[in-house]
Amino acid sequence: MWQASNVYAICGFAAIGGGLFGFDISSMSGVLGTQAYKRYFNNPVSYAQGGITAAMPAGSLVGSLGSSFIADKFSRKVALQFSCVLWIIGSILMAASQNVAMLCVGRVICGLCVGIASSIVPVYQSEIAPKEIRGRVVSLQQWAITWGILIQYFIQFGAAEGIGGGSKDPNQPTAAFRIPWGVQMVPAVILLIGLFFCPYSPRWLASKDRWDEAVKVLASLHGKGDVNHPKVLAQYQEIEEALKLEREQAQSSFRALVQPRILKRVALGMSIQMWSQLSGMNIMMYYIVYIMEGAQIASPLATASIQYVINVVLTLPAIIFLDKWGRRPSLILGSFGMMTWLFISGALQQYYGQPNTEETRTAQNSDISWIVSNNRPVSSAIVSCSYLFVATFATTWGPVSWTYPAEIFPSKVRAKAVSLSTAANWFWNTALAFAVPPLLWNISYKMYYIFGAFNGAAFVHMTLMAPETKGFTLEEMDEVFDSGRPAWKKHKKSSRLEELAREIEEGKLKVAVPVGGQGAAAADETATSSAAVETTEKKAEATATTANA
Incomplete structure (x- = not known):
């Protein structure tokens, strides 16, 4: 079967999985303001709406x-295909929902997909891409999330305003929310089929001792099909040495996770995902309609849509420049x-807002408790702060919160450590999705101060604990985190991968490509190197050692 070989194309296509995450985030925001949704599910607010929203995270x-x-x-690729099947099942259940319970079950199943x-x-x-563009291609995950948010929101917006008499029609048909929830299965079908034409991760193949396949994938991705290309041989050598060292330590991946040197990275990865949620960004995505209703400016659905466009457009600079x-x-x-x-937003609402009493309550704003009434400059400033907040997240934490945890762990624990990091994301996502509607209802503007304080804590934490990782291969991360340098001191060194590639190209280093599917780490875990690496300066010593043996 034909296999794709362009790194950008493969990583960009895999990022559709991130697009499903985006569909999840905005799967509620576009229907919250429709009369069809409110009528059919008995106008859920506060804890009821929090429970529905929290089912997916x-x-x-x-x-x-x-x-x-x-x-x-089963491999990274098969795991993604399995997640696509779950998303399709969950979407069918959501689109066919007859009550809140069925809706929640569908959202939970879709959530299983998004978690995987x-x-x-x-x-x-991160395992497919070379170090020079790793940040860029992993950032495609975040860009796909923003596209998923935008596409799903506009599908919902179009259905809300185009079906029946529009979102304010008290007799609006349920198709206003069923169509968007059914359409969202389309990208999962595309990803499920397309992944058959994407390669397995070469590092996963190596971990299963499928070395001949691993080298072929490396050659296809980084050597234009040439298994003897210096870059391909250098990457093979580096992966093999890292895997050999892990096997010599003879530790299970779970035991390795709690080693102090790895546990420190696990805590950092989980913290970054935690802070990305406690920043308040997904709350802006889930409940932006409530915020715009409170600002009392223009159409809440239309005003909110601008925010989704900003999120997509301003993620691009991070994708382009993150590796710089x-x-x-x-x-x-x-x-x-x-x-x-x-x-700033909290202060504006505190000093210029008021409780939403009987005198100010209307059918359109009955689900909020705090409004800014008849003060367009302040309302405009609140909406502007919301847009600036989204722009800041899109260019900084959005891409980095996925890139950083995916690149800092050794191969043996990478999947488990990243799953723990992502689990932290979803734990706080669940808690906030459930808690924010009652927070907005009961403490209104004070919620902004709470999330502002979380961002202040993240600022201090990252300043003290997060070292720079750009420009290092996955196998070089041990040197970054185990060097003993404080996080704020730059770690300078020449790349071992580049040195290996240069020595191979100059003929100073010889690397034997594995034959018959078995690499050195599998053939002899106690040998110095099964890659038959010899330098011209040490040939005599190597010969003597062999003779003595």
Whole structure:
């Protein structure tokens, strides 16, 4: 079967899995304001709406925790295909929902898919891509998320306004929410079929001792099909040495996770995913309609749609420049910026807003408790802060929160460690999806101060604990995190991969490509190297050693 070989095409296509995450995020926001949804599901607000919304991230939490077992045993590619099947089943149940219980079951099953995909897509991308563009291609996951949010929102917006008498029609047909929930299975079908034409991860193949396949994939991706290309041989050598070292340590992947040197990275990866949720971004995506209703400016659905466009467009600079400006500045500056916009927005609502009493309550704003009434400049400023917040997240934390955890772990624990990191994302996503509607209802503007404080804490944490990782291969991350340098001190070194490739090209280093599907690490785990690596300077010593043996 024909297999794709362009790294950008493969990683971009796999990012459709991130698009499903985006469909999840906006799967509720576009229908919350429709009369069809409110009437059919008995106008859920506060805890009731929180429970419906939280059903999907709850399923995602379970899916992310289980993702590593599927990915390690059956491959990253098969894990993604399995997630597509779950998404299709869940979407059918949502589109056919007869009551809240059936809707929640469908959302949980879709959530299982999103949990698996959001964990494994970055792992697959990071294991496919060379270090020079790893940040760029893993960032495609975040861009696909933003596209998923945008596409699903506009599908819902079109259905809400185009079916029946529009979103304010009290007798609007249920097709206003059934059509968007049914259409969302289309990208999953495309991804399921297309993955058959994508390669397995070469690092997963190596971990299963399928070395001949691993080298062929490396050659296809990085050597234009030439298995003797210096870059291909250098990557093979580096992967083999890292795998050999892991096997010599003779530890299970679970035991390795709690080693102090790895546990520190697990805590950092989980923290980054936690802070990405506590930044308040997904709350802006889930419940932006409520926020716009409170601002009392233009159509809430139309005003909210601008935010989704901003999210898509401003993710592009991060994709293009992340491998140039680095991960650390994005984390630090992003936290500070989001903290600023949230504090300003909260202050504006505190000093210019008022409770939504009987005098100000209408059919359109009955589901909120705090409004800014008859003050267009302040309402405009609140909406602007929301847009600036989204722009800041899109250019900083959005891409980095997926790139960073996917690249900092050794191969042996990568899938499990990333699944734990993503599980932290979904744990807080679930908690916030459930808690924010009652928070908006009961403490209104104070919620902005809470999330602003979370961003302040993330700013301090990232400044002290997050080292720069750009420009290093996956196998070089041990040197970054185990060097003993403080996170704020730049780690400078020449790339071992580039040195290997240069020595191979100059003929100073010889690497024997594995024959018959067995690499050195499998053939002899105690040998110095099964890759038959010899330098011209040490030939005599190698010969003497062999003779003595």
